[in-house]
Amino acid sequence: EIVLTQSPGTLSLSPGERATLSCRASQSVSSNLVWYQQKPGQAPRLLIYDASSRDTGIPDRFSGSGSGTDFTLTISRLEPEDFAVYYCQQYGSLSWTFGQGTKVEIK
């Protein structure tokens, strides 16, 4: 099973600041990585797929990068609605796994 480790666990930032979230895989997943956003009481929302492709309707302040084992989700300027938990998920192997999540909270 491929283990995804997200860091940091919590990111405390102010609106307008840049957020950089990391996801590291225990073995290569090529570019088979997705990022989701989850707000309290809601289902996750797909943001980025194939490591760097934004899903339909996702603002361009969200960007993804990386391949192999190291991936990054960047939010260029935090909007109030961006404070949430973010999960990465890999589909490079038959058993799909998620990271433990990074909470982006208001400082």
Place this chain on the structure above:
Amino acid sequence: EVQLVGSGGGLVQPGESLRLSCVASGFTFTTYWMSWVRQAPGQGLEWVANIKQDGSEKNYVDSVKGRFTISRDNAKNSLYLQMDSLTAEDTALYYCVSGGFRFHYWGQGMLVTVSS
């Protein structure tokens, strides 16, 4: 509008069974792999199972193999999860989701609580 409307969650005792159902609308169900993803209270996400468009291929996370069965009825745009021999570790919010390996549309989630 895409909708994935689930039913069947509830409180059961360890060792008992439960069947979750999900009805899809707003997209062409028959062209999508479908999956179940769960989230234990206050915890992260865990992929549980997926099924190919025609039901000919199914995959499960190791922790549910032999206990859970995923199925679908394309005539009814419906996805199912039969859960047997439930344990406390299966307590979670279960999401019906579109996609086999990346998950685009999500249902509202069904709470399954396993407790004596």
